[in-house]
Amino acid sequence: MLDLGTIDRTVDRPPYRQIADILRQHIERGRLAPGEQLPSEAAMIDHYGVARMTVREAIKELRTEGLVVAQHGKGVFVRSAPPVRRLASDRFARRHRQDGKSAFLAEAEAAGHVPGVDQIRVTNEAASAEVAERLGLKPRERVIVRSRRYLADGRPVEVATSYIPESIAKGTAIAEVNTGPGGIYARIEEAGHELARFTEEVSARMPSPDERKALEIGSGSPVLTLVRTAFDTKGRAVEVCDTVKVATSFVLEYDVPAK
Amino acid sequence: MLDLGTIDRTVDRPPYRQIADILRQHIERGRLAPGEQLPSEAAMIDHYGVARMTVREAIKELRTEGLVVAQHGKGVFVRSAPPVRRLASDRFARRHRQDGKSAFLAEAEAAGHVPGVDQIRVTNEAASAEVAERLGLKPRERVIVRSRRYLADGRPVEVATSYIPESIAKGTAIAEVNTGPGGIYARIEEAGHELARFTEEVSARMPSPDERKALEIGSGSPVLTLVRTAFDTKGRAVEVCDTVKVATSFVLEYDVPAK
DNA sequence: TGGTTGAACTCCTCTAGACGACTAGGTACG
């Protein structure tokens, strides 16, 4: 049985924080394992002799830290760590495309996950100021916008939106829902734009409500944002891809020369 | 005057969420500017005709989203976006060291910030399993551990801990609090280890209570974690640096060849 | 002038209780 300890009313730290501290320790030290259920609110009310809201404040703290998730009608459970996936910086290298797989598919399969893609939407829009800037286009020039959601083992792990200049996509399968073997990078190269390099801009923040829904995460989980720009051998930007990933599911690896 | 709207008791969405939605919109559309004060709890209680806890739930929601910060005795304010700093992947290139500045100092000054370092602690410890693994050491071999906190314009922005094999640091200023011009990388190269490349592993998560305190952020702000390993021209790992950054203050830039 | 006090305002924490909604398991009925 779990040792819930006691709270000390004389000390400076408020009771709800003390309770959160106790539970947090149990989780961090593994005495409350991932997936395991926390004591119910009622049990903690009895044990600590506090009001309902006090216990709920403690649980809320752990929820915003992303340590636990509450399930209405069932209980509060220690978050089960999703599989962490390491993304190497060469994941877009041409050799990974040669057997006809897109980067995500190849990488996820190699890591032993069942990959999936859904919610694919393809539109033709006027470029926003930021996208035009990154692609070196005139404002309002038209771009193909491809957005989709990626799944690993059936769980959503990232949503991504790509922007490709219409001038490059014209006459290719890029504007189709199904882009064919090797994905859009294969099509871009077939269109005569040999890929030379990418730049990636990485940041992190809390998700918007829309992103929370798409990624099926609670408000305590941050997201990694990654904006990748692909350049061809002539130095022209041929694609911008804006990706939002569930932060706890990824480690991004980069190799940097010291020069 | 701000239009606080009204809540609709007949609709499915609970009042505290409706209030949060209204405030969130005001913030996102700029009608509540960064640094501006939200209506007080009492004002919102009157306006919406709800109980205290309902208003507080709404504010709590915005706090965990990192949109606002509460100041005891003063009010709740829209979070003023901290200056975002872009870190280029070549920030450790040798040329940035040649005028005797460490990477952080040079980069922050170039970006127009007043850099600072404090809480420097230097110890000599047995390597943990993970550090030994990364440095290619035998378990329990000794390493110099350097931890410090970096400030920009007086505000803490990152904490970092470096691990250098004692065999490399011996006889250098690396084990001193003041490492001299160019920082530890200059000392490592002087010791005969010319730096060839780095690997960086980037991830994001919510901060621990300790990190929250050191970085002076609330529980709604995620952190970026960056583990950098430096290799010399012989392929030997000469340093591991574990960095925790305030996520909203940074954009990391990487350049990736397509190969 | 300069320091202190006090009031008014802010958010922080806690109490005690109510009703609602979701889940799971047992039971009674068809």
Next chain:
DNA sequence: CGTACCTAGTCGTCTAGAGGAGTTCAACCA
């Protein structure tokens, strides 16, 4: 046997109120 219902247990939301503590500023006093 299978379905429908009931019930106990869970978390979700709201109310109404209390005392505490940090901040600000004006009024007061020495």
